[in-house]
Structure formats: C-alpha cells, structure tokens
Ligand code: 5GP
C-alpha cells in the first residue's frame with residue numbers, strides 16, 4: 883500500500899491536477915486523457931479493485947457516486963458522460979487502487995471494446 887501511486891497522489895506526495903477533494907474522495911485529471919473530460923475519482927482509502935467492495939467499505943463508493951453526480955452538474959455535462967471502472971488486468975486495470983474514470987465531451991462508443 884505504501885507503494886501505491888494513487889495513495890500518493892491522494893496524499894499530495896505526487897503532483898496531480900486536482901479537480902475536487904474532500905475527506906473521503908480525491909478527483910484529478912488523467913495524465914493521458916482519452917476524452918476532453920477525463921478525470922479519475924478515487925477514494926483516499928486504499929481499495930485495490932472493485933471485487934474488494936463489501937459492506938465494510940461500500941459507503942465510500944456511494945459517496946464517490948454522489949461526488950460524480952455533483953461534478954457532472956457543476957461541469958455542465960448535460961450531453962452525457964460515462965463512468966468506467968476496470969477490474970483486473972484483462973479488463974484493462976493498470977493501477978491497483980480502485981478508480982472511476984469520468985469521461986465526457988465527445989460521443990462515446992458503445993459497446994466498449
Ligand atoms: P486503468 O487502466 O487502471 O483503468 O486506469 C489508470 C489510469 O491512470 C490511466 O487512464 C492512466 O492514464 C492514469 N494514470 C497512470 N499514472 C498516472 C499518474 O501518475 N497521474 C495521473 N494523473 N494519471 C495516471
């Protein structure tokens with residue numbers, strides 16, 4: 883956990899472009915954006931991946947979605963947006979601190995590849 887990139891970003895030990903933060907959540911710009919809006923929403927608490935969510939930590943995840951809804955309104959994402967969490971290597975997860983990609987600003991293909 884000490885070596886976790888996103889724990890360090892949330893703690894301010896590694897620089898990032900902050901969009902929002904509170905006691906539970908940190909939101910920052912993805913370093914390699916794939917859409918005009920591409921933010922990463924992470925819990926300060928280290929959870930490696932989505933299949934570690936259970937009743938002990940799901941309140942944090944609920945709060946993440948409250949923050950996403952608030953940001954979507956603030957940012958005026960009225961045309962639509964997408965939230966993506968990759969779980970595991972085959973799904974494309976490359977950083978093993980759970981994160982929610984917030985994507986918007988262009989038409990998004992579906993189904994995703
Ligand atoms: P994943 O592939 O795990 O779903 O998403 C990881 C995301 O983290 C990728 O979109 C990648 O561009 C982003 N990322 C990786 N390292 C850094 C970093 O040091 N800073 C920021 N801001 N984003 C990063």
Ligand code: ZN
Nearest residue numbers: 886889928979
């Ligand atoms: Zn972490």
